[in-house]
Amino acid sequence: xxxxxxxxxxxxxxxxxxxxxxxxxxxxxxxxxxxxxxxxxxxxxxxxxxxxxxxxxxxxxxxxxxxxxxxxxxxxxxxxxxxxxxxxxxxxxxxxxxxxxxxxxx
Amino acid sequence: xxxxxxxxxxxxxxxxxxxxxxxxxxxxxxxxxxxxxxxxxxxxxxxxxxxxxxxxxxxxxxxxxxxxxxxxxxxxxxxxxxxxxxxxxxxxxxxxxxxxxxxxxxxxxxxxxxxxxxxxxxxxxxxxxxxxxxxxxxxxxxxxxxxxxxxxxxxxxxxxxxxxxxxxxxxxxxxxxxxxxxxxxxxxxxxxxxxxxxxxxxxxxxxxxxxxxxxxxxxxxxxxxxxxxxxxxxxxxxxxxxxxxxxxxxxxxxxxxxxxxxxxxxxxxxxxxxxxxxxxxxxxxxxxxxxxxxxxxxxxxxxxxxxxxxxxxxxxxxxxxxxxxxxxxxxxxxxxxxxxxxxxxxxxxxxxxxxxxxxxxxxxxxxxxxxxxxxxxxxxxxxxxxxxxxxxxxxxxxxxxxxxxxxxxxxxxxxxxxxxxxxxxxxxxxxxxxxxxxxxxxxxxxxxxxxxxxxxxxxxxxxxxxxxxxxxxxxxxxxxxxxxxxxxxxxxxxxxxxxxxxxxxxxxxxxxxxxxxxxxxxxxxxxxxxxxxxxxxxxxxxxxxxxxxxxxxxxxxxxxxxxxxxxxxxxxxxxxxxxxxxxxxxxxxxxxxxxxxxxxxxxxxxxxxxxxxxxxxxxxxxxxxxxxxxxxxxxxxxxxxxxxxxxxxxxxxxxxxxxxxxxxxxxxxxxxxxxxxxxxxxxxxxxxxxxxxxxxxxxxxxxxxxxxxxxxxxxxxxxxxxxxxxxxxxxxxxxxxxxxxxxxxxxxxxxxxxxxxxxxxxxxxxxxxxxxxxxxxxxxxxxxxxxxxxxxxxxxxxxxxxxxxxxx
Ligand SMILES: Cc1cc2nc3c(=O)[nH]c(=O)nc-3n(C[C@H](O)[C@H](O)[C@H](O)COP(=O)(O)OP(=O)(O)OC[C@H]3O[C@@H](n4cnc5c(N)ncnc54)[C@H](O)[C@@H]3O)c2cc1C
Ligand code: FES
Numbered sequence: 001x002x003x004x005x006x007x008x009x010x011x012x013x014x015x016x017x018x019x020x021x022x023x024x025x026x027x028x029x030x031x032x033x034x035x036x037x038x039x040x041x042x043x044x045x046x047x048x049x050x051x052x053x054x055x056x057x058x059x060x061x062x063x064x065x066x067x068x069x070x071x072x073x074x075x076x077x078x079x080x081x082x083x084x085x086x087x088x089x090x091x092x093x094x095x096x097x098x099x100x101x102x103x104x105x106x
Numbered sequence: 107x108x109x110x111x112x113x114x115x116x117x118x119x120x121x122x123x124x125x126x127x128x129x130x131x132x133x134x135x136x137x138x139x140x141x142x143x144x145x146x147x148x149x150x151x152x153x154x155x156x157x158x159x160x161x162x163x164x165x166x167x168x169x170x171x172x173x174x175x176x177x178x179x180x181x182x183x184x185x186x187x188x189x190x191x192x193x194x195x196x197x198x199x200x201x202x203x204x205x206x207x208x209x210x211x212x213x214x215x216x217x218x219x220x221x222x223x224x225x226x227x228x229x230x231x232x233x234x235x236x237x238x239x240x241x242x243x244x245x246x247x248x249x250x251x252x253x254x255x256x257x258x259x260x261x262x263x264x265x266x267x268x269x270x271x272x273x274x275x276x277x278x279x280x281x282x283x284x285x286x287x288x289x290x291x292x293x294x295x296x297x298x299x300x301x302x303x304x305x306x307x308x309x310x311x312x313x314x315x316x317x318x319x320x321x322x323x324x325x326x327x328x329x330x331x332x333x334x335x336x337x338x339x340x341x342x343x344x345x346x347x348x349x350x351x352x353x354x355x356x357x358x359x360x361x362x363x364x365x366x367x368x369x370x371x372x373x374x375x376x377x378x379x380x381x382x383x384x385x386x387x388x389x390x391x392x393x394x395x396x397x398x399x400x401x402x403x404x405x406x407x408x409x410x411x412x413x414x415x416x417x418x419x420x421x422x423x424x425x426x427x428x429x430x431x432x433x434x435x436x437x438x439x440x441x442x443x444x445x446x447x448x449x450x451x452x453x454x455x456x457x458x459x460x461x462x463x464x465x466x467x468x469x470x471x472x473x474x475x476x477x478x479x480x481x482x483x484x485x486x487x488x489x490x491x492x493x494x495x496x497x498x499x500x501x502x503x504x505x506x507x508x509x510x511x512x513x514x515x516x517x518x519x520x521x522x523x524x525x526x527x528x529x530x531x532x533x534x535x536x537x538x539x540x541x542x543x544x545x546x547x548x549x550x551x552x553x554x555x556x557x558x559x560x561x562x563x564x565x566x567x568x569x570x571x572x573x574x575x576x577x578x579x580x581x582x583x584x585x586x587x588x589x590x591x592x593x594x595x596x597x598x599x600x601x602x603x604x605x606x607x608x609x610x611x612x613x614x615x616x617x618x619x620x621x622x623x624x625x626x627x628x629x630x631x632x633x634x635x636x637x638x639x640x641x642x643x644x645x646x647x648x649x650x651x652x653x654x655x656x657x658x659x660x661x662x663x664x665x666x667x668x669x670x671x672x673x674x675x676x677x678x679x680x681x682x683x684x685x686x687x688x689x690x691x692x693x694x695x696x697x698x699x700x701x702x703x704x705x706x707x708x709x710x711x712x713x714x715x716x717x718x719x720x721x722x723x724x725x726x727x728x729x730x731x732x733x734x735x736x737x738x739x740x741x742x743x744x745x746x747x748x749x750x751x752x753x754x755x756x757x758x759x760x761x762x763x764x765x766x767x768x769x770x771x772x773x774x775x776x777x778x779x780x781x782x783x784x785x786x787x788x789x790x791x792x793x794x795x796x797x798x799x800x801x802x803x804x805x806x807x808x809x810x811x812x813x814x815x816x817x818x819x820x821x822x823x824x825x826x827x828x829x830x831x832x833x834x835x836x837x838x839x840x841x842x843x844x845x846x847x848x849x850x851x852x853x854x855x856x857x858x859x860x861x862x863x864x865x866x867x868x869x870x871x872x873x874x875x876x877x878x879x880x881x882x883x884x885x886x887x888x889x890x891x892x893x894x895x896x897x898x899x900x901x902x903x904x905x906x907x908x909x910x911x912x913x914x
Contacts, residue, residue, distance in 0.1 A: 008910060017903055019624070019650045023714075025909040037624060055666040058654045058714075058904075062624035069654035069662060072627055 006106040013100045016041065021057035021066065024104075031093065031104060032057035034077055036064060041095050042077040043104045049073070049088030056090070107135045110407070111196055111206035113186040113351060115140025117149055117558075118380025118396035119212025120168055125404030127176055133408065136178045137204050139196070141185040142235055145170050150393065150526075150559045152239050153425050156267025162236060163856060167557065170813060189355035191373050208375050208407055211363060213348035215381040215391070219341050220255070224317030224326075230339045233264045242338065246271035249337030253277075253326060255314055257284040259424055261342035262301065266426045268340070269305050276334055277301075278309045278326075280343075288422050288433035292449065293456055293472040300429055300454075309334065347382045347389055362389040367414030369403040379403050385417060392420050393526045393558050421482050421525055423475070423561060432478040435485055436460055436468035443467065446496040457500050464492040479565070483521050514572040523565050526558035531569060538573045546570060547586065588847075589628035591620045596846045600636055609641065611648045627653060632847035635734070638770050639842050642879060643886040655732035658904060659890045660717055663710065668717060670709045671731035672724055673767065676741045676759030676779075677705030683726060690723050702731065704738030704776070715907045721891040728891045730768065734848075737776050739763040740788065744781030744798070751781030753798025758827055759787075762834065768887040769880075771838065772845040772854075776811075790818050793851040794834060799823070803830050807837065807863075808855035816852045819860050822867070836873035839880040840866060 010024050016035040023046050024031045032046035032055070042064075048054040054070040061067075064077045074083040080090035094105040110126070112119050115138050123136060140146075144166075151165040173180045181198065188197040195205045217232020219225050229245065231238050242264075245252075250273060254265045257279030265275045283294040284301075298308060313329040317339060325335045347362040358364050358372035362384030369377045369385075380396045381389065390396055395418035405412035421434035437460070439445060446459040453473065459481065460468030466485040471478055481499075484491065491499060519532030537543060537552045546567055550556040556563045587593045594602065599618070608614045611633045615625055625633070630651040638645045655661050660668035672687070687707055691699050697711035706729055712720060721728075730737060739762045742748065744755030759779040766775075778789035781798040789795025791811035795818050797804045802825040809818030821837070824830055840863065845854040855863065866872055894900045 010908065010910065015902070020903050022903075023907045025907060027911065052664060053666075054662075054664060058658060058662065060627050060630060060653060061650070062622060062626055062630070067627045070664065074626070 007096065007103040008106060009101050010043075010104050011102045013041065013097055013102055016102075019061045021059060021061060023055065023057040026104070026106070029106075030055075032066075033102070033104075034061055034066060036061065036077065040064070040077075041097065041102055043093040043095050044075075044077065044080055045091040045093075047090065049075070049082055049090050050086075108133060108207040109205055110134035110136045110208050110210070111204055112136070112138045112210040112212055113189075113196065114138075114210075114212035114214055114348075114380070114382070115142065115146055115180065115182065116212060116214045116380065117146065117167070117393055118214070118400055119210060120146040121397050122210060122212065122379050122400035122403050123178070124168075125401055126408055129404060129408040129410060131176075134208075136176070137206075138173075138178055138180050139184055139186045139198060140180065140182045142237075143183040144236060145173065145180070145182070147236070148558060149235070150425075152233070152236070153263035153267060154560075155239055156242060156264065157270045157427070158267075161857065163853065186351055189351060189357075189376070191355060191357075191376065194375065206375070209377070210403070210407075211352055211357075211371070211376065211378040211382060212380045213351065213382045215345040215347045215389075217341060218344040218346045220314060220343065222314060222316055224319065224323065225341075227317055227319050227323045228321055229319070229323040229337060230317060230341065233260055233340055233342050234345075242268065242340065243271060245338045246273050250274055251276075251336055252338040252340065253334060253336040254340045254342055255326075256342035256344070257281070257308070257310075258287070258342065258344075259285065259422060261340070262306075263425055264340050264342050265301075265306050266304070268338075273338070274307075275305070276307045276309055276336075278312050278314060278328075280311065280313055282311050284308075285424075285433075288437065288470075289431070289472075290437050290458060290470055293431065293433075293458070293470050296454065296456060296472050297424075297429060297431065301426070304428060345381065345391055347384070349382060352378065352382070360384055360387075367402075367416065368406045368412060369399055369415065370406070377403055377407065385415065388417060390418065390420065392422065394418065394528060395420055397527055397554075419486055421469070421478065423478075423559070425559065425561070430471075430473060430475045432469065432471040432475040432482075434469045434478075434482055435466070437470060446499060448500050459499060461491065464490050466491060479521055479523065479525075480517075482525070483518075486522075487520075514568055523569065524553075524555035524558075524562040526562075527554040527556075529553050529555040534566060534569050535573050538570060543570070544574065588632055589626055591615075591622045591625050591629050592618065594618060596632075599633070600640065603636060603640055609637065609645065611637065611651050625651075631656075635770060635772065635847050638883075642883045645886075656734065658714065658717070659728055659730075659732065659894065660712070660714075661732040665711075666714075667711045668714055669731070670712055670717065670720055670724070671702060671706055671729040672726035673729040673763075674706040675763045676739055676756050678741075678756055678760065679706075686724055686726070690720050693723075694720060704729075704731070705740050706731075706738065713907075714905055718894050718901050718905050722895045724891075727767070727889050733770075734773050735769055735771055735775065736763065736766045737774050739777040739779060740792070741779045742781055742786035744779075748781060750784060751798065752800055753781045753803065755779040755781035755787065755796075755798060758796060758803075758830060761827070761831065765831065765884070766834075766838065768890075769838070769842075769884060771842055772847050773850045775838070775841075775851065791815070792818065794818075794837065796830060801825065803827075805830065805833060808852045808860070810850060810852040814850075814852060819855070821860070821864065832873060832877060833867065835880045836867060836876040837863070839876040839883075842883075843876075843879075 018035050018037045022033040030046040032044050034042045046055050046057050048056055048068040050071040059066040059069040066075050073086045080092040082088040096103040146168040148165040148167050154160045184198045184200055186196045187199050195203055197203050217234045231241050252268045252273040253276045254261045255278045257277050265277050268275045284298050314326050315329050316327045317323055318325040323339055325333055327333045349359045349363050352363045353359045363371055363378040363382050365371055365378050365383045365385050369379050371378050379399045399415055402412055402415040423432050443460050443462045448457045455473035458470045459466055465488045469481050517531050521531050523531050534553055543549050555566050588596055614633050634648050634651040649657055694716055696709045700708050702708045739759040741755045741759035745751035775793045777794045778787040778792040779796040780787045780789045789797050791809040795806035804823050805821045806818030807821040810816040841851055
């Protein structure tokens with residue numbers, strides 16, 4: 001079976017500020033892009049797993065975690081897992097960086 | 107879901123609800139009625155409040171948030187007057203009707219007031235609730251002489267409290283011996299001697315027959331004709347179960363509401379628990395048995411197989427500094443008993459163990475109560491002591507005070523550590539090990555140990571230390587740190603920042619050894635605030651350490667859109683501004699335009715990428731409706747137009763708002779200015795409120811119109827607008843420097859005390875210094891919306907949404 005992998009350029013690495021979140025809309029998908037203090041870039045679906053929803057891109061970034069801005073859930077940027085005592089999961093996307101261009105792999 | 111209603115919001119009832127929530131968190135829709143206007147608090151600690159060891163805030167067991175988190179509908183200040191058992195419905199004094207499937211009566215009891223002439227005079231009180239305590243504290247400020255009627259536990263604790271409050275205290279007791287139901291003659295006389303040395307005066311074997319005075323009490327008369335003076339009379343002769351609701355509704359009541367071994371009353375689906383309940387002809391008045399009842403009831407109501415409640419043996423202690431005593435079980439010889447005694451008059455130690463058939467049936471300890479847990483266990487377990495020598499029964503395993511690690515090691519796992527909550531050593535050790543607990547606070551939360559009278563806390567600490575071994579940090583275990591990332595408390599953090607000259611959030615976390623390198627949503631905003639408070643205009647704000655609303659300078663709504671609320675100083679606007687707002691609302695299809703509670707106009711439902719454009723077109727400053735800062739200054743029309751106005755409230759409001767806007771404060775600050783005492787701007791429920799009077803302004807502080815409704819206290823009266831500005835600047839700066847981050851002024855004021863703050867503000871030099879620091883701080887602020895409009899970097903980082911269409 002043929003698998004289509006879509007790689008979409010979304011930003012320039014050097015333009016991203018550490019500890020900040022960016023919201024990117026690809027067609028009807030909203031993605032939150034984060035750059036940590038260590039320079040690692042992560043992409044997650046821009047939607048809090050809290051039942052009442054909300055966005056993630058404006059949350060506080062600490063190390064490899066982001067805190068949901070509305071309900072304060074702590075979410076791992078690496079695998080999208082919500083940390084105890086809350087539970088849940090956010091979809092994550094792979095990132096590829098080539099010559100300063102960041103691609104999100106859909 | 108089934109409906110569970112509880113009448114009474116006190117210690118036994120709420121504990122029962124906690125137990126139910128642990129068993130079946132989703133089974134019931136819960137409603138609680140409480141006559142007192144407070145969430146459930148630790149009644150036991152009222153003695154400590156009176157003695158000045160703690161504050162009302164600290165004795166709350168279940169804060170309002172707890173009710174909210176558990177979806178409990180709480181009606182405080184509302185009592186249930188009738189139960190309609192046929193229709194399964196309760197009716198409150200405010201006419202509210204609530205249906206139930208199961209009903210718990212947990213109405214507790216009230217102070218027993220002697221039915222004698224004059225008992226209804228001003229200055230006569232029981233000792234049962236916060237209200238009584240406040241009344242005593244207030245009286246102590248105006249009056250000198252108190253008389254406590256009743257020389258039992260409650261009376262002596264009240265008397266000790268009144269002594270601490272600076273009053274002269276007589277204790278009147280009907281019997282020749284104090285605490286005659288708990289102590290024998292020797293222990294009672296040792297106690298009396300100690301309390302006399304502390305300043306109490308005892309009037310023994312006196313029966314009060316009349317309370318003297320006109321409106322307010324002036325004294326009391328005894329049966330023998332003897333009279334004493336009194337400005338305050340505290341009746342502490344006993345308690346009486348609150349059974350009226352039950353009785354009027356056809357439930358069988360004797361001394362208390364009669365229940366069986368499953369806490370069921372005579373009417374199906376109605377249960378009773380706590381001091382209002384009578385079980386096997388006993389009404390208990392200490393929390394330990396009540397909590398046992400609560401457990402049984404929780405199991406029953408949740409539909410679990412429950413062990414029946416079989417009654418309890420209770421042990422009592424007296425919470426008076428300098429007195430250590432313990433008593434449990436029988437106290438008098440009856441011919442079938444034998445005593446083991448040790449009396450060391452010189453050291454002030456006395457122990458007497460009453461035995462029958464080789465089993466302990468009673469304990470009285472005075473002076474050294476370290477063995478109370480061991481002996482009490484032997485009593486309740488009915489251990490056979492025939493193999494032990496009397497010396498080994500009486501002797502502490504270790505003579506030094508405090509509990510050594512060896513004592514803990516040799517303590518059996520089933521020994522009761524927290525009597526109030528029935529928690530054994532084994533349960534504590536297990537919780538520490540399986541849940542990785544490291545502080546006393548955590549242990550209390552998980553096991554309940556220490557959540558009531560607090561006496562067991564030193565022992566729980568020792569167990570914690572022993573269990574953790576080397577990992578135990580004595581100091582860290584006892585205080586409350588600002589969050590899980592550090593063990594530092596607020597005070598220590600501020601001290602460290604000053605002492606080490608730390609200047610950035612990152613530096614604070616690095617130097618002070620944060621265990622999460624970049625902190626969390628609790629500590630980062632707090633550190634950022636403290637740094638700005640300490641370094642004033644020399645600190646560069648760390649925008650990414652602020653939470654979403656402050657970072658974005660707009661309020662996030664639940665759908666991810668934002669609101670925009672421009673500043674309208676003092677609630678005064680112009681046609682030009684209104685036109686601008688209207689145009690923007692139209693152009694951007696703003697879904698909601700609304701007048702806010704703070705006298706301005708809010709635009710709701712705005713996309714983040716539209717924010718900078720809207721701000722630019724509005725060309726008005728931010729109203730900071732999202733910030734921990736000065737929100738609004740609400741004003742009435744005042745002397746410019748109103749015929750009642752005595753002062754120019756709008757002018758003062760505008761001056762205040764212009765001066766203090768943008769200032770970072772520990773939590774939001776709201777002000778109100780009224781031109782006359784009719785107070786149209788509701789200045790009485792603002793953090794700072796100003797009320798115009800002839801020839802000046804009254805300043806009110808600590809008001810709150812939100813969750814913790816509180817009327818402001820009159821702080822001072824000043825003559826001119828300049829004085830208002832000077833006092834307000836100093837007051838706000840003092841709040842900024844001494845409050846915990848996120849502490850509202852109302853809580854802060856209650857913690858520090860109105861008089862304390864008034865004392866600080868009375869000093870002109872202090873005020874001057876505070877105002878200088880305030881002015882230096884105010885220098886650093888710039889208009890944030892304007893800044894965003896002019897900075898591409900800010901717009902790119904915070905307000906851009908990149909949209910990519912695939913395939914284009
Ligand atoms: C000063 C003091 C010191 C104490 N020290 C100790 C101690 O050291 N150790 C110990 O074990 N115990 C101590 N106690 C006793 C302990 O506080 C009580 O046993 C315990 O609070 C009883 O719990 P409860 O839920 O039965 O009653 P409460 O805690 O009194 O709660 C009952 C609540 O129901 C409310 N209520 C009553 N009628 C209605 C109605 N019709 N509708 C709505 N609400 C209603 C009442 O206002 C009250 O708030 C002390 C008590 C006092 C006053
Ligand atoms: S013994 Fe009272 S709280 Fe533990």
